[in-house]
Every structure is written in C-alpha cells, then in structure tokens.
C-alpha cells in the first residue's frame with residue numbers, strides 16, 4: 526500500500542518536488558538500497574555520511590534486536606547500565622591520546638551544543654567565567670540547533686532564524702579556488718588563513734573567548750579539505766591564548782579519512798571532539814563529545830552529592846544505541862574499516878580526479894573516502910545543476926548528495942573498487958548530460 530505523503534513535513538528537502546516524484550527507500554543491505562519499485566541503488570554517501578560499516582550488517586542488527594528484547598530503556602540521570610561504560614571505554618581507546626572522557630548525546634547537533642556548553646562551563650569552573658565567546662568559521666556546518674547555527678557559517682541555515690546566539694564571531698573559510706583548484710588531498714595554500722583567529726582575538730581579547738569550533742574537513746558545505754599546516758596553526762594559536770579547540774568530527778569520525786578520526790589523520794589533537802553518525806553506523810541515533818581528561822577533571826569539585834555538569838538528555842547513552850555502538854565498533858575492528866579508506870584513497874582519488882575537464886567542473890577535492898566535485902552554477906539558478914545531476918544519478922541507480930552546486934561522495938567504508946568505478950562513471954554521464 527502506498528503511504529499518503531501529506532502529513533510528513535520533511536527535513537532539509539525540496540518537499541514539493543519530492544512529493545511529486547518521491548524517492549522511497551524500503552530495504553538496505555551492504556552497499557545498496559532498494560526502492561519501492563524494486564530497483565537496487567548503490568549508496569555513494571553512506572546514507573547521510575553515516576553508514577560507515579555498510580547497511581544491515583548482521584552483528585549490528587543482532588545486537589540491536591537482542592538489546593531491545595533485554596532492556597528497552599534505562600534512565601541516564603543518577604542511574605546507568607553497563608553498556609554505556611563499555612562503549613565509552615572503547616570510544617576513548619580509539620580517540621587521540623589524552624581524550625578519554627565520553628559524554629553521550631543523540632545526534633551531531635546535540636553533540637555540538639554539548640561541546641559549546643562544556644567549553645563555557647569549563648572556563649567558569651576554572652574561575653574564568655568571562656570567557657563566553659564562541660568562534661566558528663564561515664561555511665561551517667555544526668547541525669541545526671541554536672548554538673550550532675550560531676557558530677555555523679552557512680547563511681541558508683541561519684537567515685530564517687533571527688539573531689541567534691550573541692557573542693559569536695567567525696573566521697574565514699579556507700576554500701580558495703584560485704590557488705587550490707583540483708588539489709589532490711590537502712591543498713598547498715591557505716595555512717595562513719588560520720591567522721584570522723589572531724585578528725578575532727585582537728578584536729575581542731582572548732580573555733573573553735571560550736572556544737573555537739571547526740570541522741577538520743568541512744563536509745556539508747561541500748567537502749573543503751584543510752590546507753597543509755592550517756589545523757596545526759589553529760592549535761598553536763588556541764594554545765597561546767588558553768582557548769579550547771573543538772573539532773566537529775561528526776562526518777570525519779570513524780574512518781572516513783583513513784584513520785579513526787581526522788584528528789589522527791592530520792596529527793592535530795583538539796580539546797573536545799564532537800561525534801555522531803559513524804558511532805553507530807547510522808543504525809540508532811547517537812552522538813558523543815569526547816573531552817580531554819583535564820577538562821573533565823575541572824568539573825569534579827564541590828560536595829559529592831551535587832551534580833557536577835548540569836546537562837544531559839533523556840536518551841543519552843540509550844541502551845539500543847549503546848548496543849549498536851558496541852557492535853559497530855566490533856565490526857569496524859573485525860574488518861579493518863577504520864583504516865580502509867587509507868588503502869582505497871589513491872584509487873578513489875584518481876577515479877574522482879578523472880572527472881577533471883568535464884563541462885562545468887571547476888574543482889575536485891578528496892581525502893580518504895570523501896570527495897567533492899564543484900560545478901559552475903547555471904546563471905541565475907544556483908544549485909539547480911547539481912540537483913539535476915543528483916536526480917539523474919539516482920535514476921541510474923546511484924545515490925549521491927549535493928550541497929549548493931557541489932556533488933559530495935562519501936560511500937560506506939566497505940566499498941569495492943568496481944563500485945567506486947560505477948559511481949564515477951554514473952556521475953560522469955550525469956555531468957555530461959547536465960552540460
């Protein structure tokens with residue numbers, strides 16, 4: 526029976542277009558979806574940058590089923606269940622050295638809000654309560670809650686929602702087509718853009734700034750790879766001024782860049798790291814903030830019967846999510862998925878860069894198993910060219926994602942070479958047809 530389409534107000538969707546011509550997924554396995562017409566669709570974006578282990582992996586499915594039968598819910602405030610601790614230990618072991626305290630949330634957006642609050646509360650707990658200012662970056666995406674859109678830098682996500690948080694500033698993005706177009710891996714130029722942070726600090730004074738938040742690779746704004754040396758420079762400036770550095774690793778976490786986290790890939794350790802998506806391979810909503818021990822310890826003062834950090838969600842460390850997370854991490858370990866992107870990245874990168882020279886392709890970017898193809902917009906109709914390419918690829922049985930006039934590719938980490946070829950050839954055809 527076909528569902529009525531009227532009542533569901535769809536998130537981030539051109540919903541009138543969708544409801545005229547729905548794309549309805551009904552089944553998934555491994556690298557594929559099936560739609561309601563029985564068509565098999567190759568997943569080129571890991572669902573929504575999250576299904577890193579591939580779809581419906583048996584170990585994960587069984588763990589969720591077993592947990593649902595055993596205990597549905599346990600309150601996370603003043604109570605707990607063992608899998609929450611187990612999962613936190615495992616995430617801490619994967620994280621960069623010294624980052625070993627894990628606070629669970631239910632999404633990337635909640636992880637961002639949690640990290641921003643943690644940063645402000647941390648400074649207050651150390652007696653620097655005037656450090657409340659938050660610094661984001663142009664073109665940043667940090668989810669959709671008020672903190673996240675305030676530090677975020679995508680005007681489309683901000684302009685409808687009033688004046689947002691006060692006390693927020695932004696540094697420039699690193700996208701530089703003139704100097705870096707068609708870079709393979711990290712671009713050569715742009716480390717100096719991190720010095721913007723010094724200007725912002727000079728304007729507001731370091732003593733008012735709590736934290737800087739950036740995505741190591743900006744994903745949702747179109748796959749912007751950090752220039753060589755850029756993240757190191759941000760780290761140095763934050764250290765110099767006592768400002769916390771937050772990496773939003775909601776997309777880059779869990780193997781996307783060829784090691785567990787982009788922090789490890791790029792060799793720069795933040796103070797706080799936000800996670801979600803790949804933590805459960807998209808199976809059950811879950812996010813986390815990973816904090817350095819020293820940040821956590823600052824809160825551990827005062828009478829022991831008092832709550833140290835007044836924050837948390839009813840579904841923090843939900844038993845189903847913890848079971849899914851544990852089985853996901855096991856699947857990653859069993860199959861070497863957290864480093865598989867490093868083995869495939871040159872094949873993937875070469876295939877992707879073979880699209881150079883096609884009509885309207887103005888840049889190609891890649892790192893690990895994430896790639897972006899930027900197209901020149903149709904005059905007066907921004908986003909339309911990429912969207913038509915997305916629809917064309919879907920019609921040919923390949924699911925990709927677009928943002929603005931950029932096509933993003935981030936397949937499950939189990940992808941095989943032939944499937945990379947199929948994605949690229951389908952995209953090639955669609956770009957040619959859209960010319």
Ligand SMILES: Cc1ncc(COP(=O)(O)O)c(C=O)c1O
Nearest residue numbers: 632633634666667668773775776
């Ligand atoms: C870097 C980053 N942060 C936060 C989020 C928000 O995550 P969620 O949609 O789970 O709230 C996303 C989602 O794509 C993201 O890419």
